Amino acid sequence: MKQIRLYSILLVLALLCTGFTSATAQSSNPLIYGSYESGATTSWGTLKAENCGVAMQLKDPSLVGLTITKVRIPFDDEAKNLGRGALFLSKELNVEKGASSTDIHNVADILVDSFAIKAGWLDITLSQPYTITEDGVFVGYTFSVNKNGLTPVRTVDVASENNLWVFSNRTYKKWNNKSKFLGKSLAMQVLLTGAPTNAASVSFTSSTTQLNAQPKVSLTITNHGTAKISSIDYTYEINGISQTAHKAFSPALSALFGKTANFDITLPKMTVKGARTLTVTINKVNDQANEDKAPADAHDLAVYSEIPKKRALLEEYTGTWCGWCPRGFVALEILDKELKEDFIGVAYHSGDPMAFTGDFPIGVDGYPRASLDRVENSLDPYGGKSGGGFGMRRDLAERNKMFTPVAIKVEAYFEDEAQTVIKTRSTTFAPVDLKDTKFQVSYILVANGLTEAGDPYRQGNWGQKNYLPGMSGTYPEEDFKPFTSGGSLVTGLTYNFVACARSSKYGIAGSLPAEMTADVDYTHDYRFKLAMAKNAAGREIYQDKNKLEVVAFVIDANTKAVINACKTKVQSYAAHTGVTDITTAGSETPVAYYSVDGKRLNAPQQGMNIVRLSNGTSRKIFIK
Template sequence: MNTKHIKTTARRMALAMAFALLPGAAMAGDGKVACTANTSGTVKYFGSEKKENYDVAVMLTGKNLKGLKVESVSVPFMGDNANTSNIRMWITKKLSLVNRKNVVDGPTAEAKLDTAAHVATASFDEPYTIDADTLYVGYSFNVTKLTAKTKIPVAVVADASSLGFFIHSSRTFLKWMDKSALGTSAISVTLSGVETNDASFDALGTIYGQKETPTQVAMTLRNLGANPISSIDYSYTQGTVTGNGHLDLATPLAAYYGLSTTVNLTLQAMPTKGDYPVVINLDKVNGQELKGVKSEGNIIVYNVLPKHRAVMEEYTGTWCGWCPRGLVALEVMSRLYPNDFIGLSYHNGDPMAVMESSQFPSSVSGFPNADIDRRFGSLDPFYGVQNEGFGIETLWKKCCEVVAPASVDAEAAYSDDGKTINAKATMVFPVSLTDGDRYKVEFVLVADDLHGEGESWLQKNYYEPTDKAELKFDEAEPFVQGLQKVPGIHFDDVVVATTRLSDGLVSLPATIHEDEPVVIEGSFDFEAVKVRQNASKMRVAALLIDSTTGIIANAAKAQVSGAEKTGIETVNADRLQDEPKAYYDLQGRRLNSPRQGLNIIRLASGKSVVVAVK
């Protein structure tokens, strides 16, 4: 089934774009700071499109909160006195309902509505002193008349935050519900009593390193002070090894309470393999000394730390008008990460399809679709889990940071008679296993530069010139010209065979010894491959799969060598890659030569460019 492209959550969940005033930033040294996820001032609006009463809250949590005071609360608000009423702010230690109505155990205050600035604000009679590790701060209001604004009256921001988004309403959300998956409430809480310069590290947990190699540690730094953070000093102990360092932030961390950023700290190399306790101390912020701010965990040091190459699997078809964004994403990722990115494109209902959708490794209910390492089940191939932007890159990079259980290398070559592709995967585990047979290997045969003539090779396309900013990459250029069918596309990363369907997955031995290679072999009958055009543009991906979870634990790719043995190698495949191969007008009609005006030129390399001819 072809699912229509959804550009933002607005189309999916009745969100609408709007802009609100930036929450009041902290004044350096005055002990006050805003706690909010709305640091950019750009919000969206969520709602049930019903006339009802709303209660919305964020959750403040952390041992550093105790002793601070809540001075005031504000939130972007698009309603006015003619269509909303009873706007009030409140504080409570728990979210409770009595007779389906919100009940709080802290103070409440009537809000003042600034209809020009589109913001509601309330100050409490006396600042509320926080005496618990968790506190909810929220606001309530009644929608008395439905308008375009009051149909979706609840302000949220797209970014996820520990503050969350909790909502209750009189007709739709009959219980307090955590809707943090949609974003974060745009509530801004003004806190007082904060130090001028203060910060914390999030929990360290377990980190991994390689002996005789410095370890890079990504730490989450949170601003808990009234000043932006421009520099930190830290010290650490790992086992008996100690060290320290100084870090200047390229972009200061703004003064919003709890606002975080990732900082990369360097720990000295450990001389031997082992498991060591680690303590990282945050000693100074902006040159001012802190006391007792630390994060504890452990470091596991291997002889060799496996490199994780996450696998992106995309599901597509030339008949699918929104699928070009997946094609663009694969091309961009291959360009950005040529050595480490492994893209597998499964086609459906077109000349490149080699299996039914029921045989896909993921359950696909609509197109386009994607997954990374078979972890998520369903992702957008361009946006990932985000509503906008190139989120699939961010998600892929995060998956690559997951420590792999073993390193994987791959080899592939044609047999002497050119009829078979022989593949080999070599795995090295840094620790011994007695349940190594839980890991299995799948070999996937991938073809690049697939192309053809005829209607079924035309890529259907719903994108318009107005989508240029959204897709933003040069690789998207052929699809933002207003063409409903784009000709001349050369498709890469196309899955044309897998041993999962032909031979099944191959298990590793149960007993595996640390740092000793484990070799698994597989093969493809090249003559039986349904889709093959250029023997020199075939690759094999070796996937190490944890059968207990179905997740791809690691992978490697290799070009298939020996294409000359097949006798079907395209002679000029690696020559003249930038020479024009075909010309088309903007309606997709093939031309004998370029004409005056805009032309789409398909190069021998497979890339499409739009050229103006005078």
């Protein structure tokens, strides 16, 4: 009996030393890796008769230690026009060149197994199972195409980081990552053993919130196990508070490695400014202990007195002579109707009566063009980055979601009875201390409601050249009808957002200090003379003083990137006889002013002021 017990102990030790684990820690089902889950596949190919290869990369910390045993590859009826295939595993993707320009073939450094290609799903068992290391591994297959015009690679229409590498001896001649470019991934599946049954990771990003708010944080749950995920139990910890909760998923999260689900959690009210560390841990998956290697994630949550609202600056470059420029004309009108005060748009005209300068803030190599915050340049004002559909709407929404380190607000009014000078005052503040910044304020005077009938000089060139007739399918929005249903020249238009003067091309030196103190309002004044708002012929661009606006924005003098922007309507002299109150970056109204030593003031003075607001709070305002 003692001898049998000793043999048992030695056997257990031997198993542990060889890397085997207990049956309860591993699933009897294989883990499936790949983008394909179920349903129909799509196709891709070079359309040439040539030697080809495709691959995907498996590189994730959760895959380390798992063993590849089998690969599943789909083929359709075009399989009859393909030569024999070869499954390969390799640490790196390499090709070897021969004597001729087309004598190029794949070189694998781990394994190559040949197989016969036929229609259907082929289950190919590796001649030698391979255990994934921290370096990851490429899994793919090569084949020859014997006929032009074929698309034999089965894919799914989902882009991923590394799930469609391609190579061919005539078209590409080296391995290229084409997943994002083509918007596709391989339908191939890799089967692995040694994976846990119930395993999930959690991830989220650093975020910001406002003081006394209950922030929402978006969590991403990723399946790393062989079982579907119908529920999780998780715990979050922040500010010494720990909360455990249960989350059910309906439908369940698929049993496919990397499959994700998202949901929001609401945190307790944040009552103290500063950075707080949020930690989220998944304790259970499907009511069982979470077996994931990395079950927790932690990031900072920054708590500010106020979160600056981001408004991106959209600048369009256009002209009435430009036949494709109706795209920008309509895009700006739609965005203005949808976003209202949150839409900051400026149209720079060229070669027509509304052009005030040719010295644009970005390089313009054609029309129409647009830029967002002078960071994303050479955009189509309608198609945006993608060029397809109303992409600018998506691009603008993305930029408006970004965090900005400063808030800006502006007011403007005619300060003389003849209404020839516009006084503009911007108020800028930062929720945190900023040091060594090169931020500057800049202003653009914008005219709205411009028409050919309103032009007292009868300058001509007001009709918009139009290349869009008959293109309602490409431009389906109702606002395009005057162009898609019109002729080659569209007249009677009303032009808005027209830039007619500016304070400077980029920013006003010294308008903001290099070091900005948190929660201090910094004001800056600038005056527009209407005599500035003229075109190249010396004619006034504006037609109605009641339809003027001022766009103000903060720009980084080093990068020339716009940090944040805002706009305001220019008030008439009668409506506003002077600035009697300092406008703060919020909606509160000043009720009293004090010097830094506590003396009450009749009006704000140059330098630092303490302002008591209508909501009972106080803030500091710096007046230059």
